[in-house]
Amino acid sequence: MDSTRNTSLEAWMAEHAYSSNSLASELNSALEALTGKPGRYDGRTVREWKAGRVTWPNSVTREALKVVTGLDPTTLGFVPRGKSPAAPSPRVPPEDEVNRRRFCSAATAAAASAAPLIAARPTVGTSDVLRARAGLAKLTTIDQARGGHAALERAALRGARATLELQRGSATQRIRQRLFSVAAEYTSMAAWSSLDARHLDRAQEHLNEALRLAGMAQDATAAMRVWNSTAMLAHHRNEYGEAVAAAQAAQATAITRRDPMFASLGHARAAVAHATRGDRNAARRSLSQAQDALAKAQLEPRPGWIAFYGPAELEALAAIVHDQLNAPAEAERASHRALAILPTRYRRNRAMATARLALAQVHQREIEQACATSADAFALMAGTPLPGRLRVVLGDFHRQLVTTAPRATAAREWADRYRSEWSTA
Structure with a gap:
């Protein structure tokens, strides 16, 4: 029999970053919460639904779908029997009315006892991640114009808390990692604002938290941002050995191997750290490496926080390096070049x-x-x-x-x- 694909279910899964296997896994957990018995769904089951070969799952499955998605099965594209032809499920035998009533009663009782758990698990997907991330651009614009201040720090922390609140919902591991990544960016923004405002102890607290979140997100770019700010913080605390170590940690992140732009920033930060320690050769070597890496960087999408970095910022950092190395004429020329662009x-x-x-x-x-x-x-x-x-x-x-x-x-x-x-x- 010909079947019509369930595009509504496919769209929901794409929106919330579910694969067939991951949705089946969530349904198994939901069924266990409802009935006390683990489910036996697998990726093949979900693919049958998407292909339209099963248009109206049994009542057990429909209840589990409601728990996971928060939606009625009809909203997900399933069609009740009798309203359109439907092929019987190859994996679930037909139910008689008595069994259906028994299950519905048991499921209702189990759902009532698990109501706090179910109510607290709305689904979270890609659109939620994008909405959470949208606020970062506004905060970055404020920072570029005014610099770090208490109101910016508080706004960034609110963004981090709101993003972490989304972790209470039902989501795939990939979505959870993306949420941790966004929270790490907000917390890094709070740290940067504190650093720029010279509230150094608060900056350190925020950086510690941002590094923890970046680790849970498995996000090398977020980690690189933390180490970059840590190097700056150490510089402002006159802890120059730590500044070098933090710059080297930034250079060791995976993103610097993939993207010369990030590699250049890591080398530039190391150049400043070496210069403040009076290590002329290491400072000049790192500065040269930063310039070489930047020359290889291509125009491509990157996080908004690194938009500040480019030829102008590298010249500005070079001015600091030259000034620390007692080369004020070179520092002046680098500053003029920075301001020109x-x-x-x-x-x-x-x-x-x-x-x-x-x-x-x-x-x-x-x-x-x-x-x-x-x-x-x-x-x-x-x-x-x-x-x-x-x-x-x-x-x-x-x-x-x-x-x-x-x-x-x-x-x-x-x-x-x-x-x-x-x-x-």
């Missing part, structure tokens, strides 16, 4: 690069030029508080200014005008 939407990043340029200039005793350049950093962030990391760089600039030219008029005017702005917590 850094998109205007990266307002905080432009302000950081500008402050670094001013620092390189003061290291060359270009006092008036340095003061004028640093003023641009304040102008770029006008209307919003300065992120903590930017305040630190401007604080370094002020100390160098006072040390290098304590009597210079430009230095005194700079301090009179900007001290309250960069020193405000």
Whole structure:
């Protein structure tokens, strides 16, 4: 007999990332919860349904389907007997009315006793993952414009909690891993916001949690993000050996072997760590490796968090490396190159690069030029508080200014005008 495929069931399975075998496994668990006896469904059973060879499963199966999907069987494309021709199930014998009533009574009682479990397990699928991930782009845009702050941290943590709440639903292992991955990204965003705001202890707590979530997600990209931020955190804590180790951990993640863009970022972070330890050869070698890897990177879809990285950011990191290695002229040139190509939407990043340029200039005793350049950093962030990391760089600039030219008029005017702005917590 010809059969019509059950496209509704196929669509539901695709939406929720179920294979025939994984759906059969979920149905077996549901049947055991309902009746106390394990089910015997397998992938062949589900394929029979999808092919339309079984159009109305027996009452046991229909109840199990309701538990797993949260939907009535008719919504899943099954057709009650008598409404259209249907081939009998090759795996389930016909039931007599007495047996059907007995099962329905038993299933109803079992369902009532298991009601909290069933009610707490709505199905979760790809669309839920996509909705959970959608909020990350908005938070990334806020960070690019304003930098890290408490409200951004709280919003990221709310996103992580909401994503983890979805784990209470019924889902495939693949969907669960994707949810853990999204939660790891939200938590990494909270960590980054805390780091940028110089709330270093909170940043460490969030990074610990993000690494745990990335591990459960088996997501090398999420893990790489955590190690990248860990290297930065160690740098800000003056734990330079740990910064090198974290950068090397970032380089060891699987994503760096597959994508030169991530490899370049790992090498660049290592270059900064080596430079702060005074290891000139290792720093320059890592910087060269970062440049070589970036040259091989192709345009392809990547997570939104790494959108900041590219030629401009590499030049900005190179400026830090050169400045740490007492090569201020090279640092100045790298900062100019970074600002020439850094998109205007990266307002905080432009302000950081500008402050670094001013620092390189003061290291060359270009006092008036340095003061004028640093003023641009304040102008770029006008209307919003300065992120903590930017305040630190401007604080370094002020100390160098006072040390290098304590009597210079430009230095005194700079301090009179900007001290309250960069020193405000």
